[in-house]
Amino acid sequence: MRKAGANGAGMREAAVAAVAAELEDAGGKAAGAGAAAAAPALSPLSETLWRDRAGLALLDGDVSARLAWRDLTVTVALGSSGDTQAVLQGLTGHAEPGTITALMGPSGSGKSTLLDALAGRLAANAFLSGTVLLNGRKANLSFGAAAYVTQDDTLIGTLTVRETISYSARLRLPDNMPREEKQALVEGTIVEMGLQDCADTVIGNWHLRGISGGEKRRVSIALEILMRPRLLFLDEPTSGLDSASAFFVTQTLRGLARDGRTVIASVHQPSSEVFELFDSLYLLSGGKTVYFGKASEACEFFAQAGFPCPPLRNPSDHFLRCVNSDFDKVKATLKGSMKTKFERTDDPLERITTSEAMRRLISYYQHSQYYINAQQKVDEMARVKGTVLNAGGSQASFAMQTYTLTKRSFSNMSRDFGYYWLRLIIYIVVTICIGTIYLNVGTGYSSILARGACASFIFGFVTFMSIGGFPSFVEDMKVFQRERLNGHYGVLPFVISNTLSAMPFLILITFASGTLCYLMVRLHPGFMHYLFFVLCLYASVTVVESLMMAIASMIPNFLMGIIIGAGIQGIFMLVSGFFRLPHDIPKPFWRYPMSYISFHYWALQGQYQNDLKGLMFNNQDDELPKIPGDYILENVFQINVNRSKWLDLSVLFSMIIIYRLLFFIMIKISEDVTPWVRGYIARRRVQNRRQRRAELAAVRSPSLRGYVVDAAILTADHP
Template identity: 55%
Template sequence: MDVAWKDLSVSARNGRVLLETMCGYAQSGQITAIMGPSGSGKSTLLDALAGRLAKNARREGSIFVNGNLQTNMRHGTAAYVKQEDVLLGTLTVLETITYSAQLRLPHSLPQSQKMEMVESVITEMGLGDCKHTVVGGWFSHGLSGGEKRRVSIALEILTQPSLLFMDEPTSGLDSASAFYVIKTIKNLATSKRTVIMSIHQPSSEVFEQFDNLCLLSQGALVYFGDAMEASTFFESAGFPCPLRRNPSDHYLRVINSDFDNVQNKFKEDIETQEKVPASEAIKVLTNAFQNLHLRSLHTKVDILCVTKVNLLDSLCDTPGVLHQLSTLTKRSFINMTRDIGYYWLRIFVYFMLSIVIGSIYFNVGTKYNSIAARIGCMAFIGKFLTFMSIGGFPSFIEEIKVFNHEKQNGYYGPIVFTLTNTLSSIPYLLLISLISTSVFYNMVKLHPGFDHFIFFMLNLFASVTIVESLMMCVASIVPNFLMGIITGSGILGLFMLVDGFFKLANELPKGFWKYPMHYIAFQTYLLQGLYENDFQGLEFDNNDISEGKLSGTTILKQYQVDLSRSKWLNFIILLSMILVYRAIFITIIKLTQLIDGKTLMFKINSKTFKKINA
């Protein structure tokens, strides 16, 4: 793919110019390196080209891919290696890359060939020794920073994308690793791939692998052209590279104006030519570039903007939705199994709390005082045990980071993610409900009968699933674990107040708190279902024994339980809430994509293509 950008500029919503108007190109078979001091706009340029700018940044100018004005890119044609590694900490290197291969390589490719590709990319990235090591997270130390970086690169080069964006691929790598990694990328580029990467401080050997150099300083273009000719350019502008200095170090030293104010302190230690403040040097270099190279750059860009080349079709044969579903469900299930914070810890705490509940309300009976005890016991279970399900949020946040990255690369969308998360979490949520209910139900001796026990368990299952679904919606808006937990707790706390326990339903202020909040809170249906399940069919001693027995139905009326809704109807409402919350999650993700203007990179259809080509 040939990429050309013309009159490209980026500004933040507050008016700050992040990238000044510039042009440039990247051709197939070549590596184009974007270099510059820290904060010079390398990532911004990369993001602008890849269509990944932050919401508050606006791009102007045009980007052409194969001579077509770029709108979106097709799935499999562009890959992006982010600056930070987004990996599931519970998987080994081999598993991480294998799942990615299953997810993205054409379905028609035999399994043996896929595994060969996985092994080969592991070898190329020097990960052979640690291929069975887990990536690592808060629960276990795993790969080093440099190894994680190489796994991130391996994941993206696996499919040999036609266009590869890389944000600082060598950061955290030692010089030998950096060299071999870039050499592998160079090999990839020579097989007609286009690589655009931002890079900090390449060694001279790494620098030699670059074809084109785009040098930025303070958001402006200082040099664009053949990487090897940069030294001639600097020399002609009066800044020759001193002997025994890495050329890239030299370029960055000359154009880094961040330290102009402290330069005087180190006068004796710096070369004569560097005594010129960088701000002056940048002006000289920019003028020299405009005089010597800008015209030829414009000519080259103009040619590339109109040179039509057909897009590669080779990688569009990606696996179908069912294959993606099964691969992602397996991956997610393994992640949930290995991350003790996802469910195991919760299962243990639920078990312990169930014993505590069982001991406190042990053999609750049917005396007059047992009525309040049963109500209190069920309210605690319905409120607090379900609330505790926000504990899995930090682990979910890690998973959603990977989802966001894979979604941006166009591997799959929110519907597939939601389905896989649902399928893989169901066994654990059932286990939580089964263990807890088995313990407290039998200790407390709530309404006898297997059908009553099962109903209780299913309600607990539905409610913890609702809390997980609600937290998914929270994560889609607040993808930070502390803020997410605060937001989720706030919402659940509010629901608890209006479910009819702390204040009976008819005594809640009508405006807002009863209508609609009482009916939105899932605990309303949970508690009513549990109360009906427990009280209906039982008889209790009256306060005054001479007044005879109190029927369960009378008690339910006193607690303002809406008996027109059967306990099963309450349960069905809970199940529907799971669907509603998960649908809200999908809608939020889709809306965010629309607002971002990144509507599914892979969803460009042939009609649109024909129109653009026309």
């Protein structure tokens, strides 16, 4: 592969050949029933790339992931009442290398919660008890130790499939890995996921038609298998796909599993063909185990429990039919409305309710050999202490992550029409409107107020329009959150790259519209005055962008974010010194500190000075002496002329840094502090609720006892 890397085509062919050999190998293993499970060796491609290149050469022995969980219980705190709900109750099971385990169950049965509990991604209000062991040791899977493919395909719509995977490779593979090898790994992954035909097609967004839903799913999986993780979690990888795409995706997952990986996927309603591809089945209902064992033996289990799968019925449909208590409600509704008659059949499910069937199946499982086998296997897995697999996440340096993210973000911004290009057009249009309204404003008496109003509109409303970028920021944040949770890169490279990639566009927008405005309105002549004006506009727009990014990191809902952003800017505008003169703004709160926090205030103060200082204005009457700009600044606009306008500009630039720092801090807070606080509040509420209940019980019990004693006395007195 190293030799083939010399030219692109040869490299791709080499990658294709390597993967083909790998898949052939996997196919061969799959052919021998259970052979892969017994011998979960890595294929040559994965072995070399994962072990040597992912910096794991020091690991000795088996690098496969054996996951076991015992008595896993998850309780969630509901709302502010302190009520709790047991979402998972005492689950025990295991997943082994070389196998694919399907988590199945009706909607709300706890599949995603089990997946999250195993992957260490539970919500802050969810409390876990029991043990999760990875290779016999307590698992620590947060931030990238295991790959997790979420239900939504949060991808960058403007990039092609190949670019998406290539950027991801550069973000995570070690810097010293030769470029050709990285590219070979990318091409190999494309082949492995069957994405060759759409490799150069864009993912697609609101204005770009892109790849299909099934292909998007496969791209999401490709991104996570790039680093050859030993453990792969997938939340509903086949949801929303047609049967052919679902079969393809599951077949690919089976191939990955046969390559020595441990694959666990929650699945909704698999077709019979898809179901046959699973090695193990974990069937849940109401958070309890209905069945855990080989998928191929599930039919036998159901038959033994008294619920045989009727001929011509898809086994997975039958299992789900037996454990979905919603069928009781549906039947009751249909019977009530006389819309249907239920004929007598041999199907036991027609004779008893589904809730009863569920109860019997759960009880049968708990006394079955399947349960005993699972317990024994978990005990055995807990005894064998294997390799510590916590080497997930990025192997790339900080500089490489920052560079790659900047490049990727810049490509996205330049290709997405809605990100900056649309804004550039709107800015130019609005600037032409301003330019024509204040055209050649001059130095007449009326132009004093016109200049003030023009500056106020530019630094108030024009900068406000930057809020339009918020939906794009929210999309960026979604991609960041997915990648961050999987440990693809750090927070700082993201913040820096976001700042750097936006810079050329903001310079273009503000300099183009600023120049147009300056020339049309004929603001104070002179290059330094022009430079100050456009720099001030650039700084103000960048501050708004930074503010909106900080909001997007906390509030990822674009409607709410826009409302909050607009509210904050409205307040800042109000204290900028135009709508109410600085000395007249009420001192407590509005002047100190609000007007000083408002970037509009600094921008206006600077621009007023930049525009008026040094000019002479006509008086009301032409015979009266001209009015110097300095006098107007001090007496009309209440500006401190002794403060340099450059100081105002430097405050604005400092604000950019402060808001970017705020953006970084907010991400860190929402990552580390918010879950902790939410968890703490949820725990306190649950504790308070329990305490209240205990107190109530203590108050009630004596009266009850008293009632019993009184009744006994009465009976004795009156036999």
